[in-house]
Amino acid sequence: MASTNVVNVIDQIASELFEAEKNKTSVNKFVDRFPELNEALAYQVQEKLVELKCEAENTVKIGRKLGLTSKSKQEMMGVHEPSYGVLLESMQLYESEKISTAPFIHAKLEPEIAFVLNKEVKGPHATVADVLAATEYIAPAVEVIDSRFQGFRFTLPDVVADNSSSSKFIIGDRFYSPEKFDLKLMGMVFKKNGEIISTSAGAAVMGHPARAIAWLANKLYKVGQSVQPGEVVLSGSLSGAEKIEPGDHFSASFDGIGTVEAVFS
Numbered sequence: 001m002a003s004t005n006v007v008n009v010i011d012q013i014a015s016e017l018f019e020a021e022k023n024k025t026s027v028n029k030f031v032d033r034f035p036e037l038n039e040a041l042a043y044q045v046q047e048k049l050v051e052l053k054c055e056a057e058n059t060v061k062i063g064r065k066l067g068l069t070s071k072s073k074q075e076m077m078g079v080h081e082p083s084y085g086v087l088l089e090s091m092q093l094y095e096s097e098k099i100s101t102a103p104f105i106h107a108k109l110e111p112e113i114a115f116v117l118n119k120e121v122k123g124p125h126a127t128v129a130d131v132l133a134a135t136e137y138i139a140p141a142v143e144v145i146d147s148r149f150q151g152f153r154f155t156l157p158d159v160v161a162d163n164s165s166s167s168k169f170i171i172g173d174r175f176y177s178p179e180k181f182d183l184k185l186m187g188m189v190f191k192k193n194g195e196i197i198s199t200s201a202g203a204a205v206m207g208h209p210a211r212a213i214a215w216l217a218n219k220l221y222k223v224g225q226s227v228q229p230g231e232v233v234l235s236g237s238l239s240g241a242e243k244i245e246p247g248d249h250f251s252a253s254f255d256g257i258g259t260v261e262a263v264f265s
């Protein structure tokens, strides 16, 4: 049973993060104000925040995202462990629509490989092979991340509480069985306004993008959960995140599975 004090801290942080997103204002890191905010408590804040968002947006959970699964992202953010967050139906956007930057605080874009599962993946010893056997299809994706923290500055518990900087995501409309591909060697070219901004391969994500999902299943096991059939999972950025400005046109092309594009206004 959580003590009243802990419940108050969870509610307080969740509501400040909820208001920050709604009002497009950023907040300071919470670890300084709430020294008790560790990773485990932060995941409880995340759950509360997701509850508030589901209620306010009349939406439902459809999957999870991994964050900070690549060296380039860990170095960029100064956080050296992965995190996960929850994806909601209201976060999904489509390639054909122009995305307004108006609701964002200081959004960035990341190229990722999306997995859609048709079987449960359960820890504590889930492997890459278990994830691949449970994957119905993979697809190219981009994630819009938008931290509620000033200057994108946070510690691991802060970013966990903030639903791992989740904002929006787009999944390309062609789907492939993972069997035909060696996902560690899958090349990726990330472009902004026609210029290449980074190149990478699947192995940038924990050596294999499916390893990020195995990590997620093993992490969820500790709180009595698992990755569920039907869930969409974004396996984490293959490269550094790129700032989004109105008028930007991004594309992420993956060897063999095609390109996903995102246009902003």
Ligand code: OOG
Pocket: 066, 067, 068, 069, 070, 073, 077, 110, 143, 145, 147, 152, 159, 164, 165, 235, 236, 237, 241
């Ligand atoms: C945390 C989320 C990073 C990824 O794929 O690495 C992330 C952040 O950098 O704000 O989603």
